[in-house]
Amino acid sequence: MQNAKRKVFTSAMALLIVASVGAGTSLAAQNDDEKPPTKEGYVVKDGKKTPVSQDDAAYPKLPKDPNEPVPKTGTTTTDTAKMGNTIYFEGEGTTDFGDGVTGKVYLEKKSDGKIELGVYDPKTYKKTRDPVSDERDEIGEKEMVKKYGPAYAWSKAFDGTTKLKRETRYELVKSSVVDRAAQYNFSQAVRHGVAKSDLFGFSSTIGSKVSVETGGGFLPGKVTAELSTELTSKFEKNITVTNETTTTESFTAPKVDNPDYKEPVYTGAAYQLKSTYTVVPGDGLKELINENYDGGMDLKSKELANPSYKYAEDQMYFGLTPGSHENDD
Known part of the structure; x- marks a missing residue:
């Protein structure tokens, strides 16, 4: 009888220990999950500075x-959409067009499904x-x-296989090694x-x-508004295209x-977000060409x-050496 009680007691203790270890492990995991990500970089857009984690793959x-x-x-983010x-x-x-200037060829699919062949003036962009x-x-x-041969099967160009690729990534503007007792300062035009x-x-x-x-010719403001609307629709995300502007970007980080x-110095680096748009010809377009x-x-x-x-976005990222600065929300 005593042996039976001893076995029951031993089993109960074993279960209690397992449960305690499990609870402790879960609590530790929970505490780890609750730790805020280290903030070692900042995104600056529209004059607003937002701390971000370098653990996010998008940031250098x-x-x-x-x-x-x-x-x-940084890491390249790639999206694809239908070609225009x-x-x-x-x-x-x-x-x-006169003066010995001949137009370059274009094909345009109209809203009614008909396809137009014409030429455009490379100077004024007027289409005929x-x-x-x-x-x-x-x-x-x-x-x-x-009547004329396969070269007139223009619909091949719009068979849906030609895509527009958008590759977005941060590209280095400038980096500086700074004494740990000094501020990191960036100020540059x-x-x-997009230029006219x-x-x-x-x-x-x-x-x-x-x-x-x-x-x-174009009215730049009108064209950039049209481009913004079209790209936002294509990629199903808010994309804004603006006229080219040069601004002085400024950013300051405190000393360590x-x-x-423990290092005597730390590094600060400035990056600008850039988006590269590329036509990826499909089978039909290649064949037609x-x-x-x-x-x-x-x-x-x-x-x-x-x-x-390649389009230069109005968005900057500033990174600091990991561990040099405490979290700043």
Whole structure:
């Protein structure tokens, strides 16, 4: 009987110990989970400074040794979307705008599903519809292909396989090694937005049909608003495009305030967010370009007009050596 009681008591103690260890482990895990992430970097946008953790992969993570080089970039975030309804080519068409300037070829898919071939003036961006588009509207693509060959199967360019890729990452502007007893100060002119001279290049990369003023040219504010609306719709996130501006970006971090940090110096690094838009031609577009090289669309080049464009965002990131500063909310 005593042996039976002893066994019951021993089993009960074992269960109690297991339960206690489990509870302690759970509590420790809970305490670890409740620890706030270290704040070793700051995002500055619209004049507002927000502390962030370098543990987030999007932000460049500075080395713990302040004497080691800082990373040139952060991790690239990639999104894809449908290409726009206008494709601009580098090859020249036959329409003469005067002064010996011939237009470059474009294809545009209209809201009614019809496809227009034409040429655009590379100086004023004014577009002129090619009369062959009228014939296509009348008899349809199938008959055009029978009559003129596969180079007139323009719908291939809009088969849905051509994509627009957006790659966003922080890129290094400047880094500095600072004495632990001194502040980190950054103050430098930084450009962001799109220059007026680049408006067409950016627009043609994403396949946007932008508003051209009478006589040619753009109203920059109008075009950037159109680009913002189109990109926001394509990528389903808020994307703002602005006219190019140069502003003086300033940022200050205090001297080392973490007593556990033992290095005599620390590093501060400034990064700017940049987005690169790239056309990724699909099978249909590639095939059409090859068939039209010196053929139906009179292409003299197999290249797109502006296959890639890098846009400088109005957003900065400032990183500090991990452990040099205590959390600052």
